Amino acid sequence: MPSKVDALKEKYQEGYRCIYKDESEGCTYTLRDFNKGKLYEVHTNDRMEIGEIDNFLDALNVLKKKTGHDCICTGYECDE
Numbered sequence: 001m002p003s004k005v006d007a008l009k010e011k012y013q014e015g016y017r018c019i020y021k022d023e024s025e026g027c028t029y030t031l032r033d034f035n036k037g038k039l040y041e042v043h044t045n046d047r048m049e050i051g052e053i054d055n056f057l058d059a060l061n062v063l064k065k066k067t068g069h070d071c072i073c074t075g076y077e078c079d080e
Helices: 003-015 045-066
Strands: 017-024 029-032 038-044
Touching: 003 029, 003 038, 003 045, 029 045, 038 045
Parallel strands: none
Antiparallel strands: 017 029, 029 038
């Protein structure tokens, strides 16, 4: 079974984006595919997974600020 971090990264590859983070009772990330109008939630109580997910999302925000746009790939596969 893939980790919650891997599940979130896979959804990002599919075009989902994080639209909300709820930190009550662990951490729930709500993702949305704006093209299909679908929602997906990732929930974890594991602090290590929360840290990994936050680091991943922070790195994407840095890339978005640097390039001025959000590409469909996660930024780790994009050529710079």
